[in-house]
Amino acid sequence: MRISQLSHETGVAVATLKFYLREGLLHPGQQTSRTQAMYDESHAERVRLIRALSEAGGLSLARVRQVLDALDDPPTSRHHLLGAAQDALRPEDAHADPEWTAFAREFVDQRGWQIRDDEPLVDLLGEQLHAVLDAGINLADGAPLAAWADAAESIAEADLSTVPDDPAAALRQVVVGTVLTDPVLATLRRLAQQHRSATLFESE
């Protein structure tokens, strides 16, 4: 198909497709002459993926590029899956405060989670908990944190239980799934809050 057709199929403006081509987010079509190229289903799929990651997943195009690159270079076994997946989504490490990193590390260890020593997600968790406490939210008794971690464990279990055998497909599912379903979880949380609140505070 030609670019206008690709635009039609995906609902993305031709100018934007050209932009994606220029930026290397979309692989070039097959040239049929100096001013013409053909695109196929792989292009349409890629465009839909770009839009899903950036719109629904809220990723910047720079991050989308990272994810795409990672997906193009899948691991050889599912054992290396998470490494590859999380490389793709790795946070750019900010100014990690050692004190809070240590706090997060201790929590993770106490949970019995086997996490690499230099895992940047631990720094990130430290920063995030710092922000939460700084904003005056009480986590003192640790109960909510433990409840969240329990919930995270069951979610992770569900995430991994349906992973396909093929490493490339597995990678795609984990990466894209995680990005796109984080917002779903946030929404479910709010809905569940509403439901609980209705029964809990009915009397007031």
Place this chain on the structure above:
Amino acid sequence: MRISQLSHETGVAVATLKFYLREGLLHPGQQTSRTQAMYDESHAERVRLIRALSEAGGLSLARVRQVLDALDDPPTSRHHLLGAAQDALRPEDAHADPEWTAFAREFVDQRGWQIRDDEPLVDLLGEQLHAVLDAGINLADGAPLAAWADAAESIAEADLSTVPDDPAAALRQVVVGTVLTDPVLATLRRLAQQHRSATLFESE
């Protein structure tokens, strides 16, 4: 304290504080003369809240303003808490597709969640699920969705179990807590995935 002191206390540049004042995110200080005003702890707290919501919570300043306005006008009972809290965080409703809204509604109803008929979060959920399925993620057997909802319920329970009696404090905790802990949950999810993956795919 004067503005430079406020800047020092919060780590936010004077120019930025002036910007927040202009934008109405920060309430004016007490004028002591035509070119001087005094700020107090309430200003420092507000500034920290703005930074927490926008940096850690990823909210735009427009959204921060909404949240702040809502916090300044707390409900009278905890029964109206969630309404007020979620008004503050209400998504701007996009182009809701009725088909997907219905799908989301059906899921919510089947769960036995009591959610208002016109709740925009249901539209949002529909859109998000649409995006997930469009991206080729398989939810067909419904298992992951059910697992997420279970997790969301326990999280919501933890969220609401520690809510203070005072409506203003309760509102603050629910709103700020939700905004700031969504990213924490996402991080915990990734860490839990890593832990699970280590044991699950060890042999490969």
Place this chain on the structure above:
DNA sequence: TTTATTGGATAGTGACACTCCCCATTATTG
């Protein structure tokens, strides 16, 4: 009295994700 700081206002910055326009070349259509 000199120097620094303040509130107030206007304008400028850099990142981001497009969007517009131009051109010389093909393709397509009548």
Place this chain on the structure above:
DNA sequence: CAATAATGGGGAGTGTCACTATCCAATAAA
């Protein structure tokens, strides 16, 4: 075969966002 349309390539422009810089006259502090 001629007129019209579409294409690839590329530069420049747009609008939004969250600041940041600069200027000013008016205090405040040393």
